[in-house]
Amino acid sequence: MTPLSDTRKDHSPAVRLGHDAVSAVKLSQELTADIDAWAETHQITRSDAISQLLTIGLHASRPAASLQPQLKDPITIEQNAIRQIDQMLDPALPADERERRIRRLIDGPAEFAGERIDLPKPYG
Structure with missing residues (x-):
């Protein structure tokens, strides 16, 4: 009889050493074919x-979260938003109109300025 390893910390069944x-998996007939x-x-x-295909699949793609850096700096977030909006705008627009539209989307409507949590509140 082959000795068993210790039970893993996640309490899954122990695996025979060596x-x-x-693992049993449920596969459709089409996938099995x-x-x-x-x-x-x-x-x-x-x-x-199955083992080789899983290995290929796991090494072929990484989670999307690891591909993009975590953006936490408000200035970096704003710069990225400006860049994205600029790419979506019609390139035929005059520069001042492009700037006005970008600012309108980044700053939001004036009537909501008091509700924004990222802007300092006037005291008084």
Whole structure:
């Protein structure tokens, strides 16, 4: 009998030392057929094909959050917003009209200026 490793901290079942974990997954018939075709092309078993395809998939893409830096600085956030808005505006607009539209979107309507939490409040 193969010795078992300690139970993991997440309380999942222990895995036999020296052996890969065996996992049961539910696959549609279409997905199973696609995996079998891929396995046949690569002359490997279905199990090895699933393992290789998962490895390829996990290394092919990273979460979107890690691709974009976390923007916390208000000035950087505003600069990025200005750049995005500028890219969406019609390039045929005169420069002063482009600036007016960008400011209107960034600053918001004047009637809401008192409600903005990022602007200092007048005392008095």
